[in-house]
Amino acid sequence: MNHQEFNFDGLVGPNHNYAGLSFGNVASTGNANSPSNPQQAALQGLQKMRKLMALGIPQGVLAPQQRPHVQALRSLGFSGSDDNVLTTAQQQAPAIFNACVSASSMWTANAATVSPSADTADAKVHFSPANLINKFHRSLEHPFTESLLRRVFPSEQHFSHHHALPMSDHFGDEGAANHTRFCNRYGEAGVEFFVYGKAAFDSRQPQPQKYPARQTLEASQAIARRHGLAPSQTVFAQQNPAAIDAGVFHNDVISVGNGNALFYHELAFADEAKTLADLQQAFDPFGTLDFIKVATAQVPLQDAISSYLFNTQLISVGDHMALVAPTECEQTDSVHRYLSDLVTHSSSIQQVEYIDVKQSMRNGGGPACLRLRVVLSEQEQAAVNQACIMDEAKITALEGWVKEHYRDRVDVADLADTAFIQECHTALDELSRLLQLGSIYPFQQS
Numbered sequence: 001m002n003h004q005e006f007n008f009d010g011l012v013g014p015n016h017n018y019a020g021l022s023f024g025n026v027a028s029t030g031n032a033n034s035p036s037n038p039q040q041a042a043l044q045g046l047q048k049m050r051k052l053m054a055l056g057i058p059q060g061v062l063a064p065q066q067r068p069h070v071q072a073l074r075s076l077g078f079s080g081s082d083d084n085v086l087t088t089a090q091q092q093a094p095a096i097f098n099a100c101v102s103a104s105s106m107w108t109a110n111a112a113t114v115s116p117s118a119d120t121a122d123a124k125v126h127f128s129p130a131n132l133i134n135k136f137h138r139s140l141e142h143p144f145t146e147s148l149l150r151r152v153f154p155s156e157q158h159f160s161h162h163h164a165l166p167m168s169d170h171f172g173d174e175g176a177a178n179h180t181r182f183c184n185r186y187g188e189a190g191v192e193f194f195v196y197g198k199a200a201f202d203s204r205q206p207q208p209q210k211y212p213a214r215q216t217l218e219a220s221q222a223i224a225r226r227h228g229l230a231p232s233q234t235v236f237a238q239q240n241p242a243a244i245d246a247g248v249f250h251n252d253v254i255s256v257g258n259g260n261a262l263f264y265h266e267l268a269f270a271d272e273a274k275t276l277a278d279l280q281q282a283f284d285p286f287g288t289l290d291f292i293k294v295a296t297a298q299v300p301l302q303d304a305i306s307s308y309l310f311n312t313q314l315i316s317v318g319d320h321m322a323l324v325a326p327t328e329c330e331q332t333d334s335v336h337r338y339l340s341d342l343v344t345h346s347s348s349i350q351q352v353e354y355i356d357v358k359q360s361m362r363n364g365g366g367p368a369c370l371r372l373r374v375v376l377s378e379q380e381q382a383a384v385n386q387a388c389i390m391d392e393a394k395i396t397a398l399e400g401w402v403k404e405h406y407r408d409r410v411d412v413a414d415l416a417d418t419a420f421i422q423e424c425h426t427a428l429d430e431l432s433r434l435l436q437l438g439s440i441y442p443f444q445q446s
């Protein structure tokens, strides 16, 4: 049976903005309060999808969430009409208001952890929406994410949907950003690799000192249990706490895997030798993993973080792999030199494609943050909501929709403006029809 890895990209919402909400994510805090360009951000995202499709990767989209999250503000004591809730919150608690207007659901690598049917005990594709508990603005995402995933992957025969893990820091879960899968062929069983920042129930283990560890070991273990993964084919490894303190807030900022290859920086893991040995041992029944290590002497950690060398999409193209990298990698000397050299060596990676996703990068979201990987068999593909699977014509239609409805400049101060919110609702209302999602948005239900 023909299995393929689909990339479900988050469509950037009309409210895309820079509010400096993510402590530990240096791009987010560094660009706080800069004006944003939602139209350009969404078009860059669609252009990326077009590029991936041209490289042979099937592409889906996940719709953005409705913001402002008026219900969250009401739960915090703001009352009266919606308008009153928003203006009072913006005046009295601007930081909380900004958190409730974030377009952060665009980074669908954090939407959920997905295990393909080849790995799970009941042979269904499992989805666990991430609780994203470490950041208030992101912790608001999971209820909508779950209902969206249920509408995009509706078949109970093929898909199993879980709720987010308990809303406690002990079970902090950031989804696929800390999860990688290795396999020979997408349809065959593989090894699922979970990277965590700290062990929440064991304070003897090292932890970052400056920035938060957003993923816990206990959350990763719970996901593996729920998804029915075979323990012998599941590996847990701790991220290097010093890397988190340098700004590596998710593992996908310092390593990326695909097929039988792991591309990683030497400072990625707390115990590199053990991590690689555990991975190879789990992969032994299937073959040999290709570990492509980048040394600090080749690319200093700060260059890896600012260029997002590892937030690239590592994809299979015919008989080789390609890296889809942000243009920041081309503009960072050490990284560009490294990549130019890499493709001349006999490694799995023989092609590098550069892509401009600057609007997202300025919030710490590179190409890999914008996509959720879902391996599907032909039957599973047929059971997906087809309106969410892209082709050229649908991408063109979405580009037209963006150009019609999205502003080319948004300041954080605009976010409570009634006219702006109405524009966002109109855009999402039309989108829900284009993607055949039904009345999924709260404003459509009241």
Ligand SMILES: N=C(N)NCCC[C@H](NC(=O)CCC(=O)O)C(=O)O
Pocket (backbone or CB within 6 Å): 017, 018, 019, 020, 021, 022, 025, 028, 029, 102, 104, 107, 109, 110, 135, 138, 177, 250, 252, 253, 363, 364, 365, 366, 368, 369, 370
């Ligand atoms: N690495 C992956 N997979 N995802 C990147 C997510 C970026 C996101 N930024 C933000 O949420 C910033 C929003 C703001 O500051 O306005 C975050 O930190 O959670």
